[in-house]
Amino acid sequence: MHYQTVLFDLDGTLTDPREGITRSIQFALAKLGIDEPDLTKLEHFIGPPLLQAFMQFYDFDEAKAWEAVNFYRERFKVTGLYENRVFDGVTPLLETLSGQGRQLYIATSKPWVFAREIARHFDFARHFKVIYGSELDGTRTNKVELIAHLVKEEGLDPANTLMIGDRKHDLIGARSNGLDAAAVGYGFGSFEELNAEAPAYHFETLDELHQAFLRR
Numbered sequence: 012m013h014y015q016t017v018l019f020d021l022d023g024t025l026t027d028p029r030e031g032i033t034r035s036i037q038f039a040l041a042k043l044g045i046d047e048p049d050l051t052k053l054e055h056f057i058g059p060p061l062l063q064a065f066m067q068f069y070d071f072d073e074a075k076a077w078e079a080v081n082f083y084r085e086r087f088k089v090t091g092l093y094e095n096r097v098f099d100g101v102t103p104l105l106e107t108l109s110g111q112g113r114q115l116y117i118a119t120s121k122p123w124v125f126a127r128e129i130a131r132h133f134d135f136a137r138h139f140k141v142i143y144g145s146e147l148d149g150t151r152t153n154k155v156e157l158i159a160h161l162v163k164e165e166g167l168d169p170a171n172t173l174m175i176g177d178r179k180h181d182l183i184g185a186r187s188n189g190l191d192a193a194a195v196g197y198g199f200g201s202f203e204e205l206n207a208e209a210p211a212y213h214f215e216t217l218d219e220l221h222q223a224f225l226r227r
Contacts, residue, residue: 020176021119023198031094039082058178060152100217105138117142154184182208
């Protein structure tokens with residue numbers, strides 16, 4: 012693949028944040044009097060912007076959704092951040108891409124302050140030129156806006172830039188900004204969800220993604 016610049020989503024693409032996110036959602040819901048003992052029922056919160064997810068999945072109005080987000084962050088920033096793991100195969104992939112001289116960025120709906128701490132703690136920050144995320148006030152949680160901001164700030168050529176992600180938001184964000192997208196099937200988006208967005212590439216495993224970059 013010829014792309015000189017590669018943007019990566021974070022959750023479900025580079026790391027598996029399942030435990031930290033679902034436990035923090037569970038904590039926030041409990042604070043609001045909602046008991047959800049089954050963490051697997053909260054996995055659909057992984058990927059989309061959190062505020063909108065609370066409004067969509069629990070029918071909260073915006074004020075209550077912000078309350079939930081703040082309770083979520085209360086646990087996430089202390090504990091949930093670290094209940095996370097880098098997918099097997101991510102480190103060799105990033106080493107390959109860096110070694111090929113490509114520029115790498117992270118583009119996540121997560122607040123950049125959390126994303127940068129995760130990348131520092133799990134020791135993959137060094138592979139990325141800049142880690143872009145949202146602001147704590149909700150600005151740029153939308154992937155379309157986030158990618159537009161990143162492309163403009165960095166002066167990137169969309170035709171030579173690839174976005175890699177595991178949810179439809181990544182693929183829509185890329186397409187809306189004139190970037191090709193690669194969907195990955197090992198994260199949290201179903202095959203149907205990803206296929207519906209007609210990405211330029213669809214890799215079921217990290218190894219397939221890695222191999223595609225080796226066949227330049």
